[in-house]
Amino acid sequence: MDRNIKFHNLLTKEEGIIVAPGAANALTARLVEEAEFPAVYVTGAGLSNNLLGMADVGLLSFKEVLDQVKYICDAVNIPVIADGDTGFGNAINLVRTVIEFEHAGVSAIQLEDQSTPKKCGHFDGKQIVSVEEMTNKIKAAVDIRKDPNFKIIARTDARATEGIDSAIERAQRYSEAGADILFVEAPQTEDEMKTITKSLPHAPQIANMVEHGLTPLKTNEELETLGYKIVLYANFLNRRAIKAMQDALLSLREDQTTQHMLDEIISMKERNRLTHLKKIKHLEDKYLSIN
Template structure:
């Protein structure tokens, strides 16, 4: 079964699932290795890790495609790709879909912000018209070569125009062909319940950002409220930042690895993660000395 079909099957399975964010091939390998059933290629994480800048729409189509291609090359589970605003208008979206299908995406998530966008939990966001976003979704539907490529439509209108407009947009995006709806940055449990009750029967995403606008609820709570996907887009990145900082502080202060060793993986764990044994097998098979 290919990855687009795997993701469709995951949506049909009972219960809510956690979707952790990856920002490079290393983090994608780790997510699959732990046992998660899908990976989220996080736009914010890619901007942070690859560019060293905040999530304000600075990444280019080709930069994200390159990272996603690397992720897909070293993993077997579906990858959901954050394509921000589609990197332009509906015409740009046509090229964007083609690029990410070739890269190996199982699903793509597009939002209705004005480009350049901002992180969904930042202030000062702006949104395009509902009609423009509907046409961008239609462009995806008409362009995709694999009918199983899932479309996640995100609306950032709640913070801009209020929840009524956000829900109206959500229904319109679903009718236009989106498979999954993502109302970004609700601020209360009551809003979460209002979203799921208004969109019954449509798979929905809750985005849990540590320190962000949405209450941090558990997987069980997300399922009880009615969400299908519990997105944890940058938990991996932020844990990596803290771990790297802790190790560097000790190394800088003490000038020794003695107290760093307990904070880092072993040599064997590292080489296992990066498939050194597989490379050795290839060397023995293809690079051995000919008779």
């Protein structure tokens, strides 16, 4: 089944929340798929952390992000939700972003109303564009997409700068402009989360679970009860992997060997399976052999 149709069906299913762990590279996305999650989220913060070793403050270029989006889409069959930041500029820049992300195989692109350069939604010091500018961006995204099952996600960061009421009002305007999914970033209490979903009942809502972030951590079941349709665990895997690497490096430095950690790493056989060595060797045998 086409990934976009698959995602549309998940979105319109009456019950069940779509859990989308974040991935910053193709191998992590494949792990998400193998763990039988219904979708994977390409995390902008994760890309910045991994590619540059820098915080998510808008330092990555459009091309750098697009390359990783393509690799991830090629690596999995499940729907890919991709962070398109601000569209990397004004509405004209955003048009190209939407075209290229859809062409890459993305099923939903997230676009936000921060000014350029943007920042992580759980950082201080964010600034947002006018409602009119963002509304025009959403209209441009809707107009330029080819497949109606390719979803436009409108994210607002207005909670941090203008308060929850303004954030909800903005989300409603973005919905009226044609956004398929709404994402009010960084509510700070459960009551705010309830207010968001009750105030915007006609569009699916995204919750972003950021460990040690501004939003209360809830279980998936609790989030569904609150009225959310999608939950992102945008940087959980990246941060968990970093902690594991820190621990492993400390152990290697202290013990001067990896012998005691063999049970804590995947085998060569498992690594080769995950990275499709058998498939590559089959292609070698088929096309590189000389009779």
